[in-house]
Amino acid sequence: MNYFPDEVVEHVFDFITSHKDRNSVSLVCKSWYKIERYSRQRVFIGNCYSITPQRLIARFPGLKSLTLKGKPHFADFNLVPHDWGGFVYPWIKALAKSRIGLEELRLKRMVVSDDSLELLSKYFPNFKSLVLVSCEGFTTDGVAAIAANCRFLRELDLQENEVEDHRGHWLSCFPESCTSLVSLNFACLKGEINLASLERLVARSPNLKSLRLNRVVPLDTLQKLLMRAPQLVDLGIGSYVDDPSSEVFSKLKAVIQLCNSIRSLSGFLEVAPCCMSAIYPICENLTFLNLSYAPGLQGNDLTKLVQHCRKLQRLWILDCIGDKGLGVVASTCKELQELRVFPSDPFDAENAAVTEESLVLISAGCPKLNSLLYFCHQMTNAALITVAKNCTNFIRFRLCILDPVKADPVTNQPLDEGFGAIVRSNKSLKRLSLSGLLTDQVFLYIGMYAKKLEMLSIAFAGDSNKGMLYVLNGCKKLRKLEIRDCPFGDVALLQDMGKYETMRSLWMSSCEVTLGACKTLAKKMPSLNVEIINESEQLEFSLDDRLLVDKMYLYRTLVGHRKDAPEYVWLL
């Protein structure tokens, strides 16, 4: 019922910002649908193949900010072949044609060509913000186009992309008139840049809050940049190597004292441990510390640093910090919410840098912990059960035991009970990644208890179809399920086909699903795209249905088969 003029309703909707809420609002009635769609400015599309740009534009003519995700998550681990898809060009082209006033584009796992970037830079005069995460396909020429043409650019954030570096000049492409930068992150670029241009750019960007440098930016330039931008809130250091007795280093120490707005520190792509003491003054105020790309720091260096970080909320670190170091984290960082421990040497089984012991310590020492990514060599049920007792606020729990089928080393049992305890006590759990030796039992627990679970990653686990069925039946909120190397097959896949319409996507690789079952599913569910990735050049499409498929990716869609699939992707 609508007692108010549209404008009033629209004004009310302005306060509704979350995508979920706006989606809900649009479903209330036709009138609200209409008002909502005209007033919507921000749209999130979790799977770029679930809708076409044309339909997006038709529904939301006022679009200003678009977030798109492309490849399946396992593409991060090289399980998805090159050229699989996720091209952004058609989107940008369609948006450009339609004169949408795009101001912000955020992409994840998409293929971005230089042409796309150039188009983007030229057709959207108000374009302000480009965030590319785990993308590929472009070179620094594309970046240069953005720098040169986006007159009001505020944010250029390149995170962990694969960029072909044509060296240096892109930074000089920011015109002298560009003074609007708030955030500049080029840490993933590998090539040289013009340091003088960088200094001038920073000098004329009074609003700059976030600056993340790449590894070729040396310490003395860092010092000069900090002089120009003491207001920085987020700093990513490139190269941090110098002689501690040098004059430059003294200058750096001095200027760092002035940078008391820095709350987030990352980078250290090249680092000399002896220089770390200069950082201590800003550690007091840090809320985010990311040293996961800093290979030169040993356990002691890291521990000493962390001791100063009492206000830390998020810590990303390498496992060379060791159990001892994590113990120090547990006793120092009482505000810690998110911890990510990455393996410094993923293929080295001998030196177990962190074990289950420090995870227990962290869980005991950090009451606010809600997000964990932990790579280790072993885990015990006892430890997990203790962690579950200590921490009941987990939203994300991702445990990666480097030997993927390793049992509890103390009892030789699977880790079912440990993970079971985690899901039982963490009722808000949204994301879970399992590893270690696991039977169907763990999936029974997950189905029973993980009622809010949205994303589940499984590898080398389970005994039978029952495992997968427990999850599909029990996890009502499941959106993304990704499975590799598990004995789940057709029976599990086909039991509840309608379930996949309630999910964004399902990935199954090296499981026991046959081609025939995939075909059946595709036939019965026209709202799903069932794609087979077939990398063997011998097999032809019209094969025996009993053939086990190596990689299957299915997702719900409103627009049928995609047109850009490479030859080796079969669209059933």
Place this chain on the structure above:
Amino acid sequence: MESGCSKNVESCPKLLDLIPQEREWHLKREEERRDGSSEEKKLELRLGPPGENNWSNKNNTERDESLLSLGYFSSMKSNGKQTHKFPCPEDHPVGSVLSTPWAKNHHQQQTMPPFLQFPSTTAPPQTLPVIAKESSQPCCNKAVDLQEAERKAFKPPANTAVPLNGSQKRTAPGPVVGWPPIRSIRKNLANSSSSKLASESPTHKAANEKPAAEPNGKGLFVKINMDGVPIGRKVDLRAYDSYEKLSIAVDELFRGLLAGDGSGGGIAYFKGQNFGLTCLLLLQLNSMFVSTVKRLRALKSSELSALSLGSNKQGKLQA
């Protein structure tokens, strides 16, 4: 590598005299496959581990070793035509790799190390023995069966809670494709604080280049499987410049999983991109091999004997 190789050669000069001209090449059948003729001779090549001089004492039917099984393959459809050319290694002593397989036969029979001999071009084989993971025929059943076999091998017993490896303690788990689940940029942080992050990452791969594993600037990892081992491993082909080293590495990868002493190098076969079923036998891992190989498979020597080597060959192999 050279020294190890020549040692091998000296101790077993006949070992590698694999295929005399008149021999036929046959397709090996997996157990599940439709029956191939048992008289088919297999092309098998066994190498002793470099440095171990006890090849002559080994009985390949009795030892339970891990071997890389190396057979020489060619597409069955090729009908004896020379379908592949290989770059000829410049200067190779005994450890000469298979270069141009067909044309250089005679020459190689004399100077090649006993690793590999090729049938003469004058008598092109009709079929080739293949220790095949997949058939070059469009035989999906075989692929299915093979995969099923692997899956079954993989699956832990359904009704027990016995951990997959029992009380077996594994040492180095070895690399598995796509595992651990971290991005490539994180993989070599410990080793190279400078070089890794600076390595070029190709954004535009060649159209016909389909690496089966994860190529980065440094290593070319290729999946290698072994029957009875649920999880394939990976070997970095670029890390080894000789067959022996590759063989040692593969041996070490699977070492913890074998009942026996686990020693032994041997034979490698692989499926190349262009050749269907192809085998390159090599003492030196030449660039052609490295660039086209997709997978490797390790066979235990007990499996090897099940391939029923031709008897005269067997004698030679044991030499």
